[in-house]
Amino acid sequence: MPRKVMQGLAGEDAVVERTVFNDIVTGLQERGYTVYGTVNEKGAGIFRPLGDAGEFSLRCTGGTMPPKDLWYPPFETLFTYDRQTGEFHTDIEETRHAVFGIRPCDVHALLALDEVFLGGEYQDPYYRARRVDLPLIVFNCVEAGDTCFCSSMGTGPGLDHDYDLLITDLGRSNGEGSERFLLEVGSSRGGELARGLRGEAAVDEDYQVKKRRLQETAAGERITLNTGDLPRLMHNGHDHPYWREVTDKCFGCANCTSVCPTCYCADIFDETDFSLRETRRKRRWSWCFLVEFGAVHGGNFREERIDRLRQFMQHKLNFSMGQYGFFHCVGCGRCIVWCPANIDIAQTGRVIRGDA
Amino acid sequence: MTAQADKLKMAVFKFTSCSGCQTPFLNMETEILDLADHVDIACFAMASSATRPGPYDLTFVEGGISCEEDVRRINMVRQESKILVGIGNCAVYGGPQALRNFMSLEDLKRTVYPQPDLIHCFPTCKGIADYVPVDGFVNGCPVDQGHLQDYIVSVLLGKSPEVSSRSVCLECKMKENICLIVAEGVACMGVVTGAGCGALCPSFDRGCYGCFGPSADPNLNSFANLCRELGLTEDEINRKLRCIVNNAKAFREEVERHVPQPVKG
């Protein structure tokens, strides 16, 4: 079937070359967005503000840290209090961040946080101010990382909702020729960005190639976890001896929770300067893995490391289902990569449910 | 301006130590003016020889207890202080000089001093809490200026100071450092060390030396195993755990449990 080559797309799905990445990044910047994307640093992918798309690294799967800090920063001031006048001052500023190259698992993690911060009766205005205008240029994964298990968790390697633009590497036809990417438009904002780009109209075959590549990626994931009936099995496995085995290795460092794209817990504290004129009430990330997390008046409800480790994994693979109706583990694999003790949540899930 | 009598009367005392934990007070350059509004620094020999007697509202103590004279003074300081806070590795654990706790004092004296008989000290150096009741601690080797400021502000406001059970790892993660254990196979002590330094060494690709002491619930047994997996000898593990905060219970016990003791003398 002959392809229609277009100098300027009108905002429809298309097959494009890598050169359009820069046009997309520039287009976002011209519209006033700070564009974040994974940059290769010391052999790992880190989300940084991009000058241009040349700095973007396609190879680093999801980034060392998730881009979560863009919508939920590790530290933030909730309000300031003037100790002399007694006045409170809240300054909620809407941000204009865009993410170029966010992966499907991290989009699912973002949707999970939406549920946490905006889904209930009380909405978090700080989160909303950063979420309201957040274009997502999503890259489907055509190569799974060593610790990815998104296909088990149903969060990848492809995405079919909640993107502005979705890009899938179609590879080179017959292993040669130029790189080709399927660009799919998922919103009017995405359509705006795609307008005027250079590319060819997408045809059925392109969607077939995409489908095949995603199937291959899913099949290539080395880590798997059967999620059927998992919450009940995890519940029953509360006293499984494996928890002790893992705890004996665990340092209690909390790296795992700190890199998780869906961990949302926080701790509130006050900061007063030396003049005692102003107090800032702040929020910072906190995690159930910290000893202080369970410290309440009269004691600590998670005194032992085994309780803290179990809470982390049970929340991801069990409690979240009851709370929100879906798992808060999106299978990104970061907690596995960055655990210095090689503790593996998927492996733990398999053992507790009786598969390993 | 608060009247002198209404200000918080503060003192800083030094025991057996290197003075590095008092220095942050001197480094509070711009803050010191604000501080002077609320705090009356009545006794701080490193800053001024004009010292005034107690009682003090808030006393910071740097240094470990190393000899008879230290014991006499720490009891005096305790009596004169409403709130007594130990600052730094020495006051909390005994300091780097507590290394001698694991050796023969007589041999050490002979190795170091030309006239060993002039040295009168205990065979051990210990933290101040081994001798007097202490109201709080600020960890570090040396302590961080921000933590001292937070302590003073907290006392002024009548609230408890921030204490966190975070590990150095979390400071690395917040800086998006690439983990040295995972990526480089370095036996970094950050996993068992309390936060506070801002992950200073790992940010320069050096494994953590453990300056802030053990984290809240450190798994030293697993850390020693990690070191072995990374190829460290028992002696190297011993030296690592005894490098700076050698007398902290968790580090000390791990050495005693698994690692052959160095030959005394």
Ligand code: SF4
């Ligand atoms: S629990 Fe681990 S694998 Fe699951 S989403 Fe969090 S970091 Fe990723």
Ligand code: SF4
């Ligand atoms: S795993 Fe722990 S820190 Fe993460 S969201 Fe759940 S309770 Fe919070």
Ligand code: SF4
């Ligand atoms: S990263 Fe690993 S060692 Fe550290 S707290 Fe998590 S499970 Fe334990």
